[in-house]
Amino acid sequence: MTTRPDLLVVTDLRTHFTTEVGVARAVDGVSFQVGMGETLGIVGESGCGKTVTALSILQLIPSPPGEILKGSSILFDGEELLKAAPARLREIRGNDISMIFQEPMTSLNPVLKVGHQIEEALRLHRGLSKSEARSAGVALLAEVGISDPEERYDCYPHHLSGGMLQRIMIAIALSCEPRVLIADEPTTALDVTVQAQILDLLAKLQDRHGMALLLITHDLGVIAEVCDRVVVMYGGQIVETGTTQDILTRPEHPYTQGLLASLPGSGDRDVRLNPIPGTVPSPVNWPAGCRFRDRCPVAEERCAESVPELLPLSEETTRLARCWRVGSIGGPVEGST
């Protein structure tokens, strides 16, 4: 594994929401790094805090009710984003770090032409004139694989299909050649064949522009397809990280193992699926100790009292898991797959 300079370093990120029933600790101490040109996947089920993590990086959390707690740190190329002035933050958004979202249908402004929405960032961050921005915008549409870019440029979003709109979102995100692209469930709302097109496109563009890609998804298949490294989240925390290969073939944390066992694999139809029992607890009252304890097949008494920090599995510091069994045994937990 090559070492790449870390471009984005998130340390102990905590984002909490005030709700009627209490404080929801949606993201609760998350740390990870993304290197230049690297693709990091964040995977987890709904309510695990992956989207809030992504939104926190650019501070797009609606506040109130959301709040990023003191002590959290998000370093972009050495600069602390959480301390950046609003004006500086706006310079970074869409220029150095950009984002694409899950629902292309609702993520574009329905009353503005798509061309206009592409131009905005170009004119703001690159200071292009209207005509320069237009030709740059048309070129971008061509680059993301839209046929008849000149024509599509003057369309309104409702004229275009979901796949097309997601391409346009990508064009907008790439317009200022960002160094980090955050993609939050970019293909969840799309059909399989279109999903494949979009994933191919992202991979191609990443190769070409060398940006770092932070891909958030619930789909392990998507992770397998595009990511170098994976962060697995559960209950607002990271439970395991490692290379895609390691995570998918040698999962260490019982949650990751359960997640993989839940998938109907190819072939064996006679084998019963082995789902994780129960449901995700509420972020307003996570269980004390290990948050996965209630659903964990190998939970012990000490899991109710406390939970370790992410423990390294070997000398490699990139392979970590948050489980007592990893630390004490010093090796992999017996697989339940």
Add this chain to the structure above:
Amino acid sequence: MTDRRRVILSALLPGFPQLAAGRWGGGGLSLTVWLAFVGLLLTRWARFAAGWGGPLDHKIASLTVVAGLIGAWGWSLYDVSNPGGVKQSGVSQWSLAARAFRKNRIAVAGVLVVVWVYLIALVTPLIAPHDPAAQASLLTARMVGPGGEFVLGTDDLARDVLSRILYGARISLSIGFVAVGISVTIGTLVGAVSGYLGGWVDTVLMRFVDMVISFPRLVLLISLSALFDTNSILMITVVLGFTQWPGTARVVRGDVLSLREREFIEASRALGFSRRRIILRHVIPNVLSSVIVVATLAIGNVIVLEAGLSFLGLGLLPPTPSWGSMVAGGRDQLLGAWWMSTFPGLAIVLTVVAFNLAGEGLRDALDPRLRT
């Protein structure tokens, strides 16, 4: 506070323990009702006692006082002796809404005002300082300013403005209540049938609704009320009721249309439920919340409309103490007796604001979008 002390306290001052616990909706209501009605009994005992043998409205007034006292006392005691309201069963949408509503202090205040306006209207014969129709001396008591013997002054016929406003409340509120009752019933039925059946029934009904809605409501009302020669409370109520329903019908139809697409309705059809059962048991209960909101907001609307008609001289005629005609009566005396128009108008505003607050609070509390 121990349970025993709470029980004793609630027997003496019903609602106080609840109020102290921060539940000032129920607590505040029963405490104020208790204090006010006890005070009323102390100061107006003779009238209260005479009420039982008096005319119907007087009887109702005395009955209201008794019922209010028993109600406040009983509720508070019951509530204190059943702490927490332990329930084994689930939490229904209604109790969720009630919970959300209680958190909305302004809306709760609106409901309190509404309830109080109704209570005052009911006990008016006991509390009104003067007979609303009685004229004091035209020489000494004509257009006397507020303060003194006549708290809100007298009008150009030397009648007590406060008493007339109190009696006017009964008229406005009953017209509002009954007219909205009529319009909501018609509107819900038309809306539900139109939305659920669809097709040409829907087309015809909705064309008609469009037509009625395109009419300036007041112009329609004036035509109807003037042409039907109706200055009676009954007729104006009926006219208002029968011209108000299209709005409700539209809202209900919209709700039904979206409900029809919901999968639980489809599931009911898949299970072979009859159309009647689906409409009555599955569709109507789910549009009920919007109907309640529409009805609450419509009461305020109807009160303003009735006042407007009376103001134009097309509704209730002068001897009847209607808020609208009182404002109209003061119009020519604006320079000399500003209170004649101002106070009845304020009464309208206060009542309508309370209804609107309650209605908007209900809308927020009942809005299913805010919950999953």
Add this chain to the structure above:
Amino acid sequence: MRTFIARRLLGAIPLVLGIATLIFFVVNLAPGDPTARFLNPNTSPEAQEQVRVNLGLDQPLPIRYVRWLGALAKGDLGDSFSHNRPVVDIIQELLPNTLLLSFSAIGLAFILGILLGILQAVRQYSLLDSIASMVGLFFYSMPSFWLALMMVLLFSYGANVWDWPIQFPASDVQDIEYAFFSPVEKVQDRLMHLTLPATSLALVLAAGIARFTRASMLDVIRQDFIRTARAKGLSEPVVIFRHALRNALIPVITLVGLYLPFLFSGTVFIETVFAWPGMGKLVVDSILERDYPVVMGGTLVFAVMVVVGNLVSDVLYAVVDPRIRHD
């Protein structure tokens, strides 16, 4: 777009026809005899009959209906019973006053309401928001005739008593000496006369519009594309005014159509309070006088204005919202 307008126009024809029918039957089927006011109890039956024939009331209802519709198609609304003039003439004389009042009121209402609504939404939960909400609710709950009286009390009579620098006239559209004024004075005079009626009418509407705009704006601000705009690094004013506002105003436009019936109801009161010679006052007076042709004509004009207003708001809707356009 043109076909869209044509379609809506075509659709409005049956609506107007239906309304005309409704008006005709409501007015003519109602009890009460329009001839009563022309006659005294001593009039001979023959003379009574003659009056009925003169007024065209001897014919059976369906025939009168067809005749009335036929005349209507030619733009003839019949003659007023009490004024002895064609209804069209009366309307022509009074309509401009009503339009002046309504248009200034609705313009004022929308400007005030939208501005306040946006301000409240952008500063949600602030003190300003809560105060504006409360005050708005009061105006929203106010009968416009009472508000008008209070305005007169304060800014006309009161201002006079307390010697305020500006005192507004409390009645009519222009001064008695209007004819002798210079052009500048004329404009001033008209404005002075317009201020109180238009404001009383506008404030009630503005309160409603502000509430609606605020809700709509808050709704839009929560949507995904606003997050996209922020993620692009756009400044907050650009996000609010270029991305949120237009979307938020789309539903507000429908209010133009929805509020017209209220507006015209309001003019009836305002014209009565301010002795403003307009359509609203005309209709009320004619009803009291049983002047059927004027009632029918006046009501029809109101209804047509509402239909046209709805049409305009539909077209505006299609102009502002690209999703509606059928081209």
Add this chain to the structure above:
Amino acid sequence: MTFDAEVASDADGKSDVDAKSFAGVNGGSGADVLFDVQELRKYFPVPRGVFGRSVGQVRAVDGVSFRLHRGETLGLVGESGCGKSTTGRAILHLIEPTSGRLVYDRQDLAELDRAQIREFRRRAQIVFQDPFGSLNPRMTVGGMLSEVLKVHRIGETGADRSGRVQELLEMVGLHAEHAGRYPHEFSGGQRQRIGIARALAVEPEFIVCDEPVSALDVSVQAQVINLLRDLQKDLGLTYLFIAHDLAVVEYVSDRVAVMYLGKIVEMAEAEELYGNPLHPYTRALLSAAPDRDLKAGPRRERIRLSGDVPSPIRPPSGCPFFARCPHPGKDEECETASPLLEEKGPNHVAACCKDPLPRDGG
């Protein structure tokens, strides 16, 4: 599962009777056929124009035929808008089909009277996708279930019924005390279980599962899939399993039909279809699905489709897949002639005019 091949060898495969013959291929005639769907069509009008008259039709389902056998699971896959959900609703007469013959247990559904329709509703049920929209928010779970029992006169007394409600809840993995709760008090997975219990209340033999797990998280999805499979085993249920997730469909289905633009383009036994897809669309679909099996070695070459699905309002006249088809041999015939399902392998039908290409490396 036995197939009989009465018409399989018919050389004249593209005649009018072809639809019937293919159904013969895929469904054995005889006692084990539960549901016979022939040439099902459902067109939705597109209202527009001055008086809202219809100016076109969405051909949501455009000539779909299949047979369901007792106790089997037929998977129906396809991308959004391909008509799979409409098919599921139309065969249950939840929406009136435009045309087609639906024979359930040798009874033509079009000929049933009201009482018989009620009886049919007891035998054939549906489970919906949306766990939030499919339960009446104002009724308790127990109320919902006992209403079903009451309507269908199952159980003599109230006690009978509440006992049965408990049984049902336990059958789907919930507890008896859940009966008093309202839908919003449950998680998505639990709500889906309630939906299944409601369908089971009438003791059906056939259930249309319309994307029953696609709104659920992976771990909960597996719980529900297991439940559905257990119920099938215990109660001998027949499923029509509609989903867009290829892996899920492969796991639960005995046979699989692939839909594209309102038509079935390929149908075979699950193993055969996934192992040896013949239609170019099926191939593209399968290869587009992300492959999470990293152990399986180097990834195979992917077929990437270009463009979007054509509008079902004006479907292409020839092969619906023509515009996006990557088959190198496609020609004018494909553009003009609509291909019919024909047998291309053992119990394996596909609607493609061309011979399937050999699979490279597959």
